Amino acid sequence: MRYAMVIDTRRCIGCHSCTVACRTHNGLPIDMIYNPVMTIGPTGKFPHVHLSHIPLLCMHCAEPPCVDCCPTGASQQRADGVVFIEQTKCVSCKTCIMSCPYGARKANHKTGTAQKCDFCKDRLSEGKLPHCVATCHQKARIFGDLDDPESEVYKLVNTEKVARLHEEFGTDPHVFYIVS
Amino acid sequence: MKHHEDTWGWMLAADFFLAGMGAATLAIAAFSDLSSEFAVPLAARLAAPVLIAMGAGLLVLELGKPFQGWRVFMNPKAILTFGAWNMTLAIVLGAVKAAFYLPQVAARVPLVNNVTLQNLLSVLLLVIGLIVSSYPGVLLARHVARPFWTGPGIAVLFLLSSLITGVALIQLASAFSASSSGADLRWVLLASAVLQTLLWPLYLYVKRTGTTQREAEAARTWISGSSASAFWLGLFGCGSVLVVAVQLAAPHFTAMSAVFCLVGGATLRYMVVLSGKQRTWIAGEQQYFARLPKGDEAFLKAWTKNQETLES
Numbered sequence: 001m002r003y004a005m006v007i008d009t010r011r012c013i014g015c016h017s018c019t020v021a022c023r024t025h026n027g028l029p030i031d032m033i034y035n036p037v038m039t040i041g042p043t044g045k046f047p048h049v050h051l052s053h054i055p056l057l058c059m060h061c062a063e064p065p066c067v068d069c070c071p072t073g074a075s076q077q078r079a080d081g082v083v084f085i086e087q088t089k090c091v092s093c094k095t096c097i098m099s100c101p102y103g104a105r106k107a108n109h110k111t112g113t114a115q116k117c118d119f120c121k122d123r124l125s126e127g128k129l130p131h132c133v134a135t136c137h138q139k140a141r142i143f144g145d146l147d148d149p150e151s152e153v154y155k156l157v158n159t160e161k162v163a164r165l166h167e168e169f170g171t172d173p174h175v176f177y178i179v180s
Numbered sequence: 181m182k183h184h185e186d187t188w189g190w191m192l193a194a195d196f197f198l199a200g201m202g203a204a205t206l207a208i209a210a211f212s213d214l215s216s217e218f219a220v221p222l223a224a225r226l227a228a229p230v231l232i233a234m235g236a237g238l239l240v241l242e243l244g245k246p247f248q249g250w251r252v253f254m255n256p257k258a259i260l261t262f263g264a265w266n267m268t269l270a271i272v273l274g275a276v277k278a279a280f281y282l283p284q285v286a287a288r289v290p291l292v293n294n295v296t297l298q299n300l301l302s303v304l305l306l307v308i309g310l311i312v313s314s315y316p317g318v319l320l321a322r323h324v325a326r327p328f329w330t331g332p333g334i335a336v337l338f339l340l341s342s343l344i345t346g347v348a349l350i351q352l353a354s355a356f357s358a359s360s361s362g363a364d365l366r367w368v369l370l371a372s373a374v375l376q377t378l379l380w381p382l383y384l385y386v387k388r389t390g391t392t393q394r395e396a397e398a399a400r401t402w403i404s405g406s407s408a409s410a411f412w413l414g415l416f417g418c419g420s421v422l423v424v425a426v427q428l429a430a431p432h433f434t435a436m437s438a439v440f441c442l443v444g445g446a447t448l449r450y451m452v453v454l455s456g457k458q459r460t461w462i463a464g465e466q467q468y469f470a471r472l473p474k475g476d477e478a479f480l481k482a483w484t485k486n487q488e489t490l491e492s
Contacts, residue, residue, distance in 0.1 A: 030484070031475070038464030054464060065324070071260035072251035091251050092244025094188055095260055098456060101325030103465065107186040112244030165462060169324045 001080045003119055004146040004174040005133070006156045007055055011140035014039055014053035018132035018141065022117070025131045032106045034058070034117040035132055055141070057132070058083060058104040058117040059165065059173030066096035066105065074113075081174055084118035087111070101169045119143075146174065191242040193453040195235035196316040197345070197446050199267060200338065202231030204346025206274045207309025208365075210302040218365060222281050224353035229274035231349075232312065236267050259322065263315040270308045277301050313342035320452065328398040328455040331391075333383045338452075340379065341445050344372045344423075348441035355435040366431055369441070373423040376444075380416055394460050401458070402451075410451055419444010 014037055022034050034057060041051040060083050067075045067083060074089035075096050085096075085105075090113040097105045097114055105116045120130035128134070133141040144151035153176075156162070162176040205228040209220040240249040252264045279285045280292045280301075291297055317338025320329040328334075347369045354365075387399035402411045418440050426437040473480055 030480075030487075036465075036468050038462065038468050040464045054462065056462060056465070065322075068257050069259065069322075071253070071255050071258040071264065073255040074251075089251060089254075090244075091246075091248045093242070093252060093260065094186060095258070097186055098188060098326065099323055101460060102462065103459060107244060109244070114244075166325070166460065 001148075002146045002174070003060065003081050003124070004144070004153050004157070004176065005057070005060075005119075005130075006142040006153050006160075006162065006176045006178060008140045008142070008156075008178040009052055009054065010178060010180050011138045012037070012053040012055060013138055013140075014051075015138075017135050017137065018055060021131045021135035025120075028115075029108060029110065032108065032115065034104075034106075034115075054177065055132075056102065056104070056165075057175060058100075058119075059102055059171065059175045060119060062172035062174060063170060065099040065101070065169075065171060069095045069099045071095065078121075082119050082121050082124070083116075084121055085114055085116060087113050087115075090114055101166045101171060102173075187457050188453050189242065190450060190453075191238040193449040194446075195238045195242070196338070196453065197235070197449040198231045198238070199235030200313050200316065200342035200449070201345035201349055201442075201445065202228040202235065202274070203267075203270055203309045203312030204342040204344075205231075205309075205349050206270055206277075206305045207313060208343070208346050208350060209277075210304075210306035210309060213302040214299065214306070220350055221353040221357040222278070223357055224350045225274075225278040225281055227349065227353070229271045229278065232267055232274065233271050236264075236271065239264075259315065259319050263312070263319065266308050266311045266315065270305070270312050273301060273305055273308065277305060310339075313346070314339040320456070323456070325460045326456050327392065327394040327458060327460060328387070328402075328452070330395070333386065334452065337376075337379060337383060337448075340372060340376055341448050344369065344376060344419075344441050345445035347372065348438035348445075351434045351438040352442075355438070366427060366434060369437065370424065370427040373420055373427065373437075373441070377416070377420040377424055380420065394458075398455065398458050401455070407451055407455065410447060414447035415444050415451060419447060 016037050018035055019033060019037055022028070026034065028034065036056050038054040038056060039051065040054065042049050044050050060081050062081065064077055064083050067077050071093060072089045072091055074086045075083070076086060077083045092107050092112050092114050094107060094114070097107060105114050108115050123130060129143055133143045142152050142156060144153040146153055146157065148154055156178065157176050160178045163179050164173045164176055167173070205224055209225055209228065212218050212220050240246050243249055253261055255261045280298070286292045314335060317335030320326070321332055321335045323329045347365050351365060351369060384399045384403055387395045388403065389396070401407050422440045423437045423444070426433050426440065
């Protein structure tokens, strides 16, 4: 079992529903966003104009620099690939925040801990999808087991033209973007 | 309200400066004990563990949960844990070693005269001192997405700066102590300041020309951008060139050149730590966060006030 997410940038319309769903259901502070949606463009000249959206989130890397650098052992990775922070152990030393190439971790000044997207791991244990996936009305976010050849993520990763962010850093991110 | 990424601040920079200076002083003092070529004043020996402890204190204050700071000792794979253990050892062993030089202790503790123990302590302090002097640079160098830090160069520069500030502390202590014992270190200070004067422009040149676009941009900030005046006047001018100039023109002004070294060392740590705010951005990321509310908007103030009322 290896959880991964595929984001189809051809389908994403930049409605920010995923951002809102994540913030609402996870009860995030007002200045914290786990999954912002970047907008690139518009570029080009009419009628050849292009606008694209790139939703960001924790990449749940196979080689997460945030886990090894954590001095308290709060930053952990499960066998299914989910990277998460054990809040009781975190002291917000910010080492993981600094080491993450994707800016996926935020400091919560009220709790004195770092926080991040954990693929809604509590929902996963109940057999449900992460909130951002469940709420995406464009079906732009696809979630599943990358080790299962029957899963949609497996098929998409192996048949579509996919890209990953900052592969050059060697973190082996497990969020894949389908690009046109 | 801060939507931007939280990064390390001045307290970590101060920790790197104080702990680096203290640890380098311990290493130099240990070397002097083993080689017997020069003497290190007692004031410097006493100050070294205190400075490392002050740095460690600032490191704890930087945490989100300072009272659970002991947790940073828990992951042996983390470089910060490795640094925390070495800082602790440096404080304890440095204080023990310094205490051996106090006449009151020497008279009451017979172990002080044990040469094997003294040598063992010196070897340990030499190794640990060098580790604590260099581990912050190694820590920063491993951040692949922070363009100014990534690569081994920053670790070398941090170690060199720690040694310079350590020598400067010993020079200062010598200048204000009754016995003059810093004469031999003036050449060490001059040589290391010359090396620093050469290495920093080389580091910036390599970043600017030989690596990625984002590293070139980070170096440009230092050469001609927003950090240029602090770099050219503080780190390079005061911390390197002036030290060399004073050492060559007026070698007896040891205290003055030592103070210049300390100003340069502190500037270096502060600038390098703050340069960690620059990350390898993802397309559209900076524009996205720039568009978010800052927190002083009327609707947000009203909303926040309402939330606070509800919570209370």
